[in-house]
Amino acid sequence: MIITLKKDAPKGEVEKLIGGIEAKGLSTNLIEGASYNVFGVVGDTTILDEKVIAANPVVDNVVRVAAPYKKANRVFHPADSVIHVGGIPVGGQEDVVVIGGPCSVETEEGLLEIAEGVRDAGGHMLRGGAYKPRTSPYAFQGQGSVGIQWMAEARQRYGLPIVSELMSVEKLEEFDQNVDLIQVGARNMQNFDLLKALGSIRKPVLLKRGLANTIEEWLMAAEYIMAGGNDNVILCERGIRTFEKYTRNTLDLSVVPIVKQKSHLPIIIDPSHATGDWRLVESMSLAAIAAGADGLIVEVHNNPECAWSDGSQSLKPDRFKTMIKKGRVIANVVGRGM
Amino acid sequence: MIITLKKDAPKGEVEKLIGGIEAKGLSTNLIEGASYNVFGVVGDTTILDEKVIAANPVVDNVVRVAAPYKKANRVFHPADSVIHVGGIPVGGQEDVVVIGGPCSVETEEGLLEIAEGVRDAGGHMLRGGAYKPRTSPYAFQGQGSVGIQWMAEARQRYGLPIVSELMSVEKLEEFDQNVDLIQVGARNMQNFDLLKALGSIRKPVLLKRGLANTIEEWLMAAEYIMAGGNDNVILCERGIRTFEKYTRNTLDLSVVPIVKQKSHLPIIIDPSHATGDWRLVESMSLAAIAAGADGLIVEVHNNPECAWSDGSQSLKPDRFKTMIKKGRVIANVVGRGM
């Protein structure tokens, strides 16, 4: 951590500040500059709160050199983490995984039909929302518990591990017992109570990036789960909010190589929510694989124009199949199976 | 709602779409254009999901004319809402209210001292976080229930209604019984389970705008609470996330007149979180009053450089007092007391 001091800072105040930091077991080192003095802090700086230091009137500004996350940090965990979801490995040099399924679970019959399509197309897991975070209180809010049961039924029939979104701590046990990969949605990425609860179980968590969260905040959210003892975190980019209006969100594919530099956790891409438009899903899926993603999560529906939510971003099963076929060749170019 | 159709859309498909909409009791009206056909939908369009319509292959795009919120909408509720918090009216032509206090409650003694400072400076309510949403799992997470008790103690001694942030549904009863104005933080603005729970009580809610949420999404979040039957919602702008790096967030003061056009709910401003820098708080507070805000929520601390969180954005009580004094004159210019 680098602390810049005002040139005219009273010596006594500076000494008090340095003393406080050294009392925590860190060491410091002063550099005198022309317009500023700067001192470096060496040691485990994650225990310092930079906002508290910045509040000191002698301080001009504070910069972290080391990232504030530890367990998610590649520096302290150089090998890729491989997370197993219902027996399927995700990350490292493992095959690129493809998760397909409807935005929300609507009917048992419809779900089973889609699940069959996902399996036949070569998909590896089934997604489906039973509890839905909807912008409007008047929109369909999901089937709830029965939806989870239909998902479990689909898993049994088609052998696909299931992925679903958890919205509240109350349902933790239901998800821990029934779901193979528990999704934290973008809007809950900084719902810290939910993250802490997920740290207390051992089921894998699919942590979506918040609409306007930095990569650092995203890794800190992973850290919350890992700090509780659950190391099974898979990251998922689903587009960020920008000024552009022709897409719902802006898919940020450069996060793939960056996350792989900064962290050992697997990262997958959701091209459906990122773009909001099924016509963009294939090209963004292929781009994601080329960028080195560990997997894809794609909305698939037999009848998108009748879907109860987000039909406009769903692929029909045959288009999903075509995408997987092309994707395999690209995965090979970047040294992966699929 | 205006639906644009592709010029070459098969007639049968278009009729099916129109039929489906009319079956819901809405009426439609077709306009033929040169490159597109357009049809307008008249009636209560909040029951339609535009994403489902947009998924139809004959549809080019969908635009809402009427806003998707009803209870929060000024069109259906032309008079200003005035919300009473512990006896203090907020909104309409009532006096501008000033809420002051520490970011987090640290010790009982410290809190009481600050509360006294807030009251003496002319503040109307006391803020203080007992449960803290912190980016890092290693940072101070708040005093919890005992913090709420200290807040209640401060209320009794200094006669200030208290404001505190609720982070999870589990603590709803604790807050409903003890807190006068329950804050929903920016990171939880779209924690829909929390919003629904707050709809079931009648205590006033202070709903902060999410870091990257549009005004429309913010009013939809208010709608969630109001749809449950709790009309006591006060909105709070606390800065949005932009590309600028010299401030923590960008305070968007134009929301004040816009919210007042679109909605009847009161709106207050949090200049402390918006800027992250106490040196900017006074000027942004005065600007907020000039813009027509119904109140301010400002961080106040006796000893910012020793605050356990966010000290860098806290005013000392004497500066808080100066701000209030200047603010009163500005309030008068815009026709308000303070």
Add this chain to the structure above:
Amino acid sequence: MIITLKKDAPKGEVEKLIGGIEAKGLSTNLIEGASYNVFGVVGDTTILDEKVIAANPVVDNVVRVAAPYKKANRVFHPADSVIHVGGIPVGGQEDVVVIGGPCSVETEEGLLEIAEGVRDAGGHMLRGGAYKPRTSPYAFQGQGSVGIQWMAEARQRYGLPIVSELMSVEKLEEFDQNVDLIQVGARNMQNFDLLKALGSIRKPVLLKRGLANTIEEWLMAAEYIMAGGNDNVILCERGIRTFEKYTRNTLDLSVVPIVKQKSHLPIIIDPSHATGDWRLVESMSLAAIAAGADGLIVEVHNNPECAWSDGSQSLKPDRFKTMIKKGRVIANVVGRGM
């Protein structure tokens, strides 16, 4: 164009507005709604200025249905445009082109060495800045005319058409005579005088997207050049400005399929400026090809750590070669050569 009127708008005022629009040869069509009246305008609405209409006190809001660009619009020009640059076709089903070279031309010898590396790696054109838009007035501003001459020398020796950035109208003739593809930088995307000047020549123009410009504004900038009679426009995405701090900009690859929907113009990707980090360039290049881009423009330097500008984003020639080799396989997957 859809114009929403206030419900209580005086009839006379509405008739005046409609009359004015119809006097321009457009026809209108009124739909009465519950809270609003709406009317549609049919005909060539590019001649209307929506801001002028929106200023009318009876108008609540104005929405364009048809895009405001014509010459760049695929609706009016369904076939892909193929632009020829020094004999090399760009766009449509032609091979993916790769442009390589230094950010700025530094010395004649250095440039020739890099040009040889670009050619040997399989690159098709040479890029190099002679006039440099630098954020700081104290930074290296480019070699100017002599740099253009060195570029021309490199073209002659290695048979690579040359690409360079034009910053001012004064140098138009120099560029028209010497450069094969004239680049408009992101910062000048809305320098309308420069765009108009480029409309008066017939040399191909590489139009970079502005840091914070929407796709619509970008296509309108292309329209400026095309309105002058120069149809030879190639679009180039180079990252947009967002809140994320781990990359210089956020590369928006979804623009590739969107631009191909909306326009017939070719689009290429600049992964070097988008990311600002050479370690991300290969993966973003491959992703761009997978997304369907018509080409790449990549910074290549023999000695990035000694480059006079933007060394941190330059590939060494051998890495550039590896990228091209992998890229070819991906191009084949999406039906292209390279």
Add this chain to the structure above:
Amino acid sequence: MIITLKKDAPKGEVEKLIGGIEAKGLSTNLIEGASYNVFGVVGDTTILDEKVIAANPVVDNVVRVAAPYKKANRVFHPADSVIHVGGIPVGGQEDVVVIGGPCSVETEEGLLEIAEGVRDAGGHMLRGGAYKPRTSPYAFQGQGSVGIQWMAEARQRYGLPIVSELMSVEKLEEFDQNVDLIQVGARNMQNFDLLKALGSIRKPVLLKRGLANTIEEWLMAAEYIMAGGNDNVILCERGIRTFEKYTRNTLDLSVVPIVKQKSHLPIIIDPSHATGDWRLVESMSLAAIAAGADGLIVEVHNNPECAWSDGSQSLKPDRFKTMIKKGRVIANVVGRGM
């Protein structure tokens, strides 16, 4: 400047890097950390290019401590600059100035009428665009030279200095001879050739902030003009681009106190372009004055619904007058006249 080195960086490479920096007359200072080594660079670091240093493979990252601007920097020029425009002082403790007038000059008669309204309302200068940067090539592009003559005529009749936007270097002389305050528009904020040309004259320049430019880039643009010898720069905030859709741009009023911390230059606010909606102009004008702005530039038109551009954001003269009246009281609260 603080340079973070990879822990495993080869000693020889580090020494070469340090040697190169010290050869430029700067001194360095190494701090060894647990996971990184860091060294500080002391001296005039504006001569270093951080991107070149960051390109060095031993470097992890580079942070500037001192701002990269000098002439615009308050550290080196502690006293407020007061810029005189046609005899009217702007900045420091001088009165808040109000500039009013149409977006574009349309007819001589109309302009004179508006000018009279501006003067009668208490405005101090007249704005009016003769050359217009329009997003569409098909929109009205301005009256050109004759517009400048009409402005000069209005100045003579009503005694108001005139402000107009320069779009190209070719017209520099025309503006230097006829215009009192030469505006650089947001889209040209980084048109470096234009900035350099303005550095060669001595007329005051009104430098608008780019739509997506940081405060640092804005001050660097001012530095371009000042580096050429023209110290007469007035900054103008006109809203930045964000995700919000209910306003055209987001007015960032916190720039006022920040610019005053970082720089000695005056700063004024343009609430008309920031919001794009005349109904928001008064409240944002008053907020700007409360925030400490040195002036306002407001669109005024007699007949906004017939304005040839941007009518929707123009005030009628009587509303402009009301705003000035209220503004005066607020100016007094913050210690200024108006």
